[in-house]
Amino acid sequence: MSVTTGERKESASCPMDFILRMLMGPWTTYILYNLKTHGPQRFGELKRRVQGISAKMLTERLRTLEGAGLVRRDYEATIPPKVTYSLTQRGHELDEVMGTLAEIGTRWEAEDAARRAVRAAELKAAE
């Protein structure tokens, strides 16, 4: 599947698919999360915060997000150049869903951890 370029053959009739393709792609959620919580940021700042991402990936993801209208790119042709990225209004429309997803994800992780703990305790008791 092409996470980056959008549809592969036919995305036919699943609007979720389009939007999830956007949100997915390796670093996307980290980028959006950072732009949301820390506000507009310059390229280097963002790169430093999204630990481990390469300039190439960051550029590519930002271009994709920009193309989808989720992120705005402000370029100042100073020397050295200054490029600031920020969430667009459309980008902020995802705040709520992302919040919900994060909440569910967190809950599930906690539940899974609890379940593992119980199972471990049972195993120990069965010794």
Place this chain on the structure above:
Amino acid sequence: MSVTTGERKESASCPMDFILRMLMGPWTTYILYNLKTHGPQRFGELKRRVQGISAKMLTERLRTLEGAGLVRRDYEATIPPKVTYSLTQRGHELDEVMGTLAEIGTRWEAEDAARRAVRAAELKAAE
């Protein structure tokens, strides 16, 4: 990124990432959507409905979803075997988010279409 197997190195501190990895993976949304709207289904039924998917992919995705606790697999060792898949309670917890995502996706698609139409009209008027 490994959509299928979950984290690659560190998913560190982004619960959205975990859950989106689940929802993503090529056919996942189609599968969940079908299980949600058409209820529990057998393997072949599902395969027929999720048009174009290969048995391999369907099996793999279902196993992943099962592993994440979103889908339940009921196996009856009749001849021929009968395997029914259904959403678990956890699977249904995503109903609302998926609905919201679908709504946003649909709206954006419509907005984009409208914008393209306007642009096309402008181009035509400028001839």
Place this chain on the structure above:
DNA sequence: GCTAGTAGGTACGGATTCGTAACCAACGAG
């Protein structure tokens, strides 16, 4: 005996992806 259908598993291979490393342009500092 041959085919179809059920629910997959396995092997291969082309395409895609993503990380690494190198490079670029302009300029200010030393």
Place this chain on the structure above:
DNA sequence: CTCGTTGGTTACGAATCCGTACCTACTAGC
């Protein structure tokens, strides 16, 4: 005159993904 900074781009290569094709075991139907 070289170095560092910013915001990238490009080339390469290894890893991964996912579709195709073929295999299983069993039975029913012709």
